[in-house]
Amino acid sequence: MKIVLLGSTGFVGSALLNEALARGHTVTAVARAPEKLAQRDGLVVRAVDVYDSDALADVFRGQDAVISAFNPGWKDPRLYDDQVRGTRSIIAAIQKAGVKRVLWVGGAGGLEVKPGMRLVDSPDFPAWVKPGSLATINALEQLRTEPQLDWSYLAPSASLQAGERTGRFRLGDDQLLVDASGKSSISTQDYAMAMIDELEHPAHVHRRFTVGY
Secondary structure, eight states: OEEEEESTTSHHHHHHHHHHHHTTOEEEEEOSOGGGSOOOTTEEEEOOOTTOHHHHHHHHTTOSEEEEOOOOOTTOTTHHHHHHHHHHHHHHHHHHHTOOEEEEEOOGGGSEEETTEEGGGSTTSOTTTHHHHHHHHHHHHHHHTOTTSEEEEEEOOSEEEOOOOOOOOEEESSBOOOOTTSOOEEEHHHHHHHHHHHHHSOOOTTEEEEEEO
């Protein structure tokens, strides 16, 4: 497929880029720092302001899907506002370009840890993570108002770390996945594998889903 990937030099975006290219997809990578991306077969690099929806739409036109791993940066003092604004711009650009398939990198914070309680509302949830977590929850809310888009939103487990590409993971819905010891984790490599699986074989259209061990 021909896909656009936003946030391709980031923690999650770089794993998605590697997975997509390894499976033979053509990836147009939109990055703030395109010089970080070396030339690779199947890779096209574009430096575009994510807040410029007209410029983004020009990149999106003719593509089969858009994958967003956009994050304005954890050190951004206006993280929540900038991420929400970026989400709005990306969705507007997708609509202008006429792309239907959208996959979104979500967060674990919106998942339920028990009935009626989200992870982000837990008393020990890190304060510095909360703005970004709430912004990714907002992204899901924005997507839910766009029924004409074939969107899927993949939330990771509570712990998302670089590790192995095992292919041995579970998928879930709106509840945080934990293993037998109570740990909630997934590697970025297996997260990327689950996301590109969804790209190739859609099973969670108009839905949030999650992945964990």
